[in-house]
Amino acid sequence: AQSVSQHNHHVILSEAASLELGCNYSYGGTVNLFWYVQYPGQHLQLLLKYFSGDPLVKGIKGFEAEFIKSKFSFNLRKPSVQWSDTAEYFCAVNVRGRGYTDKLIFGTGTRLQVFP
């Protein structure tokens, strides 16, 4: 079955540290990839997305992600985190299932805490 794995469940960083959150998926077909962010007490918001083209995708708030097809990965990066980046981050991959229904499969999320 298709799945999305986020191996870092909880990451703690100091401000200005660099961030990389891992995301791997198990799906051999063409994929659309997303990173969503959920700030404390808020709903999910899109950070960035990859459909095709340049595998290095830039999103909002200085985040970027790189799609490496050979590794089935879509890791999220930020060179210098801020306290306001404290949130939960979800990787998601679209799936074309039986009957050609299309749905988004989310990873379990990574909780990022940034300390001043």
Next chain:
Amino acid sequence: DAGVIQSPRHEVTEMGQEVTLRCKPISGHDYLFWYRQTMMRGLELLIYFNNNVPIDDSGMPEDRFSAKMPNASFSTLKIQPSEPRDSAVYFCASSLAALGEQFFGPGTRLTVL
């Protein structure tokens, strides 16, 4: 646009009661999704609609859960009877296309005592 609207924002009920969660998608979006978020299971897709028609309900936990979309601007998720294990945050999301960006509502935090 006001974004995806959900009501109520918080619901506390007793076991056995019927619970109805409501969602208004973004105007013009053809797809509507219902998700459940818990600490144990993360974010799970329950069901989604395309043009008001349920397409995939394989994530609906059991017969106690039902969802409807009577028109393009309104959907409900009903739990009857509710159980404590149904306690979670329920999100509604909408999108222009099945594989496009999904816009999430603020969620309904359900507590079943």
